Amino acid sequence: MNIENFLHSRRGAATTRTLLTAGFTRRMLTNAVRDGRVTRLHRGVYTSRRADPDVVAAFRADGLLTCVSAARFYRLWTLGDPGSLHLSCSTGQARRGVVHHGACLHPAHSYLPVAGVADVLIHSLRCLPELEALVMVQSAVSQALLSTDFLRSKLPGNRNGKVREIVGWVLPRADSLLEVLAHTHFTRAGLRVRMHVDVPGVGEVDCLIEDCLIVELDGGTHLEGKQVKKDQYRNNAGILGGLMTLHYYYADVVHHPQRMVGEVLVVLRNRETGRFGPFRYIAGRPPS
Template sequence: MDLMEYVRFRHGTARTADLRRAGFSERMLAAAVAKGSLRRIKRGVYTAPGADQAVLGAFHSNGRLTCISAARFHRLWTLKPPPEELHVSCGNGIPRTGVVDHAPCTHPPHPHLPVAGVADVLLHALRCLPELEALVLVQSAVSQALLSPAFLNSKLPGKRNGRARAVLDLVIPRADSLLEVLAHTHFVRAGVSVQMHVDIPGVGEVDCLINGCLIVELDGGTHVEGKQVKKDQYRNNASLRGGLLVLRYYYADVVHRPERMVAEVLDVLKMRENGRYGPRSPWPADLF
């Protein structure tokens, strides 16, 4: 790996100490600066054109990206794009303009970027972000087996962390997308029985089974493709033949219009109870 490949691997900015450890001499760095390939932005830090602005900001702040600003570096789901204002852990308690400074990091950081480790990222997010935004980050990490809710819970003692621990109670054992954990949360809070990833004979695995009689499927981008649409329709047919109703919702429904989604589900359940769709489902809620 040559000098510029190394710097690009680090998202366009690197410390002199890391460059020297990688075998790049002061003479090589000086030559790259003279050529315009690198620029020394402060003592001990070099950057290349097109460098990642968040990483660059972390170096300027003498901190590590964390919370929502670090999510993409750990491939964590996010409910919203990261804000322009960087979330960093500077570790010295000195306020800095243009950043949200979090508590010091206490766990191993990212191996080669100025980014907090996933444990600190999530702990900071749980104390900082709105409930559902924090939940999505944590669920993503749990689904990737990066850590467990029990581990995070052990790091959040006392009354002051009660809100953060309450978010952990919403994490489910498995979620294949942020839609699943959000939908599960909305349905549970609506007071219905929710079973996730249920294998229905003749249908296959469904995303949600509500009150043992209503399938709710959560469709992402792949479900707009022709072959997938046809497959979904056949699954709907099989579900109806088996006595189960089906509703489908998309990203915008779950993320931006959850109240309407929940209201529709409750309406269908009420009509089912009133005999609008015939006898009750043969699938008892505790079968799966």
């Protein structure tokens, strides 16, 4: 493997020590720089032409990417663009356009200037709006990168009470960020919610609210023809079993949660007041 390909496997940047350990010599590094195949960022770091800009920025600042800026390196769910760069810098010097975080207390990424997942999540819990932090923690737990018990043990004392509360919203299982967000919104509204319930005749549903209302959280695949037909038959099966169904999408759960919760409450209120009550059907005559 040549130096360019090796750097590509490291997001386009690596330290001299990493390169020497991989078998490249100092002469090879010098020649690669002279030929314009790689660039010497500063003492001890080399980059390729297509290096990841965040990785380069972290090396340049002698820091570690953390919080939401590190999420993609661990495939963690996020709710939007990180915006500013989030760094934990050993020098502690302020830099324009950078959100600075405290020191990292756990082993960093094995070869990238990225904080370890525990520090990434601790920083996100103390920095981001609670739902943005929640989906990152949920994603890490769902991937078995760490446990909620481990995370709580790293957040002792009264000053961490609020962030421990966020960790408490993490579900044992969530297949998408929509599930943990919807569960949080419905539960905060005082509703009894069960996730991933196996309903006879229907199959597994995303949410069962108050044991009478199915809520399905649909991603892009649910817009495909075969999936639409399957969902409609599942809705029919639910109604035959006495359960109503509502469907919500990413924009509903992430951008309009109050409207989503409000609609669920209206359906439950209508059911309670008897608007979905029984009627007598007589063959040949419409219901009165």
